[in-house]
Amino acid sequence: MRSLLEWSALRTIYRSFGIGLAVFFLIDCWIVTRYFDAMGGSDDLAEYANALAIGTGALLTLVISQQHPARSWARLFWYAVSFGLLVMASQEAFDIGERMDRAWADDDYIDLVVLGLTPIGLYLACMIEAAPRLAVNAMRLGFIFQCFSALIDLGDGDLYDITLFGSNLMNVLTDISELIFIETYLFGLSCLLLHILMRGLATAREARR
Structure with a gap:
């Protein structure tokens, strides 16, 4: 099957989706900056944007799952x-960890576990779907962004402490850095879904011949 990048219509879809993600990110940054001084917990706005982005990822992965036979691995x-993405979206939107006992509220170690499992999940996803190069590169770039975001996020816990800015600003920077890698993963997932759909259409066309 020809590479998806050779299809001008799909290139347009990729470009449109990428532009849409970029616009969403800029709007989020503008809203957070606009209301930063007016709200003591202005990082909540960034968290809601993250929850929406992660929820979109959960929907994309659910659609991808439907392209495979029932009860298949x-x-x-x-x-x-x-x-897993649905749980993460709920956490971002409702601060589940903060509502639990404070002994469980520090999720730095959970974040480290998630960071360690992420490349395994990405590898399995790309291997199962025979992912195109564009999707693979997006996943790799997303993981690099995730590592940088983790360095910022872990700077307010037991491992080490970053005191360059106020706690509220650090929370906002953490959430914005999270949105960067979440959107990069979303772009990779959208490329992967288009690849799967086009592969299915090509298979069906061959079967009719």
């Missing part, structure tokens, strides 16, 4: 990914 894998 591939569908179970994508179900698990979708469920």
Whole structure:
């Protein structure tokens, strides 16, 4: 099957989706900056944007799961990914950790576990779907951004402390850095979904011949 990048229509879709993600990011940054002084917890606005982006990822992975036979390992894998993203979106939107006992509120170690499991999940996803190069590169770039975001996020816990800015500003910077890698993953997932759909259409066309 020809590379998806050779199809001008798909290139347009990729470009449009990428521009849409960039616009969403800029709007989020503008809103957070606009209301930073007016709200003591202005990082909440960034968290809601992250929750929306992660929820979109959960929806994309759920759609990908439906492209595989029922009870197949591939569908179970994508179900698990979708469920995990849904839990993360709920955490961003409702601050579940903050509502729990304070002994469990510091999630630095959980973040480290997630960071360690992420490349395994990305590898399995790309291997299962025979991902195109564009999707693979987006996933790799997303993980690099995630590592940088983790360095910022872990700077307010037991591991080390970053005191360059106030705690509220650090929270905002953390959430904005998270949105960068989340959107990069979203772009990779959208490329992967288009690849799967086009592969299915090509298979169906060959079967009719």
